[in-house]
Amino acid sequence: MTERPDYFEEFEATELFCPKCRRATPARKHLLIVLPTGNKYDYRCSVCATSVGSKTDDDTSAFSILKP
Numbered sequence: 001m002t003e004r005p006d007y008f009e010e011f012e013a014t015e016l017f018c019p020k021c022r023r024a025t026p027a028r029k030h031l032l033i034v035l036p037t038g039n040k041y042d043y044r045c046s047v048c049a050t051s052v053g054s055k056t057d058d059d060t061s062a063f064s065i066l067k068p
């Protein structure tokens with residue numbers, strides 16, 4: 001057995017389960033929006049482009065660059 005974290009928040013997955021393909025597929029990470037609290041990313045199936053998840057990190061450096 002392999003140990004895998006159950007929680008998704010800090011799990012940098014390259015493969016995610018796609019409900020449309022009904023299997024784990026390589027996921028592509030897209031930057032959705034830059035928030036004061038961090039950046040929000042969308043993960044999409046690289047096969048059918050269905051959104052398979054999202055993630056928000058706590059990196060505020062991008063937002064501080066945008067601020068005047």
Ligand SMILES: [Zn+2]
Pocket residue numbers: 018019020021022025045046047048049050
């Ligand atoms: Zn898919």
